[in-house]
Amino acid sequence: MAASEKTHNQRKVMSRADLTGRLVSRLRNEEAVVGGIGWTNFELWGAGARPQNFYMLGSMGLAFPIALGVAIAQPKRKVIGLEGDGSLLMQVGALGTIASRNQKNLVMVVWDNGAYQITGGQPSTSATVVDLVGLARASGIEKAYWADDEDEFEALFERALAEDGPFFIAAKIDASRPAQTTHRDPVHIRERFMRGLGVRKDPHAA
Amino acid sequence: MNSVQRAWHEIVRDVLKENEVRLVTYVPDNVLNPLIKALHADPFFTTFCCTREEEAVGIATGAWMGGMLGVVLMQTSGFATLPNVLASLAVPYQIPLLMIISERGTLGEFNLGQAMVCRTMRPALDSMGIENHTLRRLDEVEFIVDRTINQAVSTQAPAALILNALLTGGKVEKRKGN
Numbered sequence: 001m002a003a004s005e006k007t008h009n010q011r012k013v014m015s016r017a018d019l020t021g022r023l024v025s026r027l028r029n030e031e032a033v034v035g036g037i038g039w040t041n042f043e044l045w046g047a048g049a050r051p052q053n054f055y056m057l058g059s060m061g062l063a064f065p066i067a068l069g070v071a072i073a074q075p076k077r078k079v080i081g082l083e084g085d086g087s088l089l090m091q092v093g094a095l096g097t098i099a100s101r102n103q104k105n106l107v108m109v110v111w112d113n114g115a116y117q118i119t120g121g122q123p124s125t126s127a128t129v130v131d132l133v134g135l136a137r138a139s140g141i142e143k144a145y146w147a148d149d150e151d152e153f154e155a156l157f158e159r160a161l162a163e164d165g166p167f168f169i170a171a172k173i174d175a176s177r178p179a180q181t182t183h184r185d186p187v188h189i190r191e192r193f194m195r196g197l198g199v200r201k202d203p204h205a206a
Numbered sequence: 207m208n209s210v211q212r213a214w215h216e217i218v219r220d221v222l223k224e225n226e227v228r229l230v231t232y233v234p235d236n237v238l239n240p241l242i243k244a245l246h247a248d249p250f251f252t253t254f255c256c257t258r259e260e261e262a263v264g265i266a267t268g269a270w271m272g273g274m275l276g277v278v279l280m281q282t283s284g285f286a287t288l289p290n291v292l293a294s295l296a297v298p299y300q301i302p303l304l305m306i307i308s309e310r311g312t313l314g315e316f317n318l319g320q321a322m323v324c325r326t327m328r329p330a331l332d333s334m335g336i337e338n339h340t341l342r343r344l345d346e347v348e349f350i351v352d353r354t355i356n357q358a359v360s361t362q363a364p365a366a367l368i369l370n371a372l373l374t375g376g377k378v379e380k381r382k383g384n
Binding site: 060065074094 | 252264273301
């Protein structure tokens with residue numbers, strides 16, 4: 001490591017709400033977004049209604065695998081997996097699977113506050129020893145970056161939408177409570193998502 | 207119907223193909239190996255290995271929502287890692303998640319760990335109301351696999367096909383001494 005390079009926990013802590021809003025506002029081509037569980041999920045819900053958003057209600061750690069499946073089925077669409085640090089740490093092997101498939105239309109975004117926030121803020125290992133971008137790089141994801149501030153996040157995310165991936169972007173975020181809670185109706189979430197992806201349409205609309 | 211008798215794994219491959227099951231995610235298993243090889247060899251299928259069965263289920267779920275039907279291959283012990291994701295993803299979101307499970311732990315099992323985990327499989331499936339069938343006879347494979355895929359898709363529900371040692375031969379170890 002170069003002497004000038006920061007260690008992962010010396011980075012600017014940004015607002016989860018603000019960054020999620022910036023992410024959603026950059027989506028212009030009906031990109032799919034798969035939201036992992038916890039406050040990451042609530043924040044995505046609060047950032048506005050999009051038919052191409054999928055919200056998990058459990059299955060902790062599966063945001064990236066689900067996003068990978070969507071990306072395989074729809075290779076012309078950019079697919080974004082939005083995950084928290086605790087969830088990613090639960091399913092680390094998925095990074096290697098994604099790297100080995102070299103899934104070009106997949107973008108992974110991680111909000112890292114170093115805590116299991118929804119269960120009471122217990123520290124995760126990324127609060128101390130684990131560098132999530134280092135983990136992604138060691139798993140074979142070459143385009144893996146820390147966003148050091150809001151402008152860098154937007155620039156990296158724009159690049160990820162324009163270039164071939166797989167991309168992995170992580171940001172250190174705060175522990176603020178999201179303003180809203182995801183509406184927990186799994187069938188409605190899934191059906192709206194499938195219609196948003198053009199897989200299904202309203203049966204009356206034929 | 208072919209006049210030449212097909213092996214169980216050839217029948218499974220052909221029925222998957224006839225039903226447009228294009229994605230295969232798996233965690234490796236000895237008994238499943240001929241099926242895994244046959245699927246890798248056929249470019250109709252997108253076939254790859256995952257690090258965990260949960261991950262394989264997540265990928266198949268995403269693919270189906272994106273318009274591509276898939277199947278997850280695993281061993282009994284791998285299935286035992288799945289109840290959380292079945293109960294919080296596949297069942298409540300009404301996903302036609304197809305699972306093919308090679309059955310270890312019975313009919314000559316040599317590893318007590320496998321024998322114990324096998325006893326949890328059907329109760330776990332039944333407790334979640336997941337349709338499951340055990341394949342024992344070669345002449346029933348085509349019918350059961352075909353009908354199970356059709357029902358899973360039509361009713362939007364997960365389904366499990368358990369490959370018994372009577373069909374596959376299973377995995378055995380010669381006992382030495384006492």
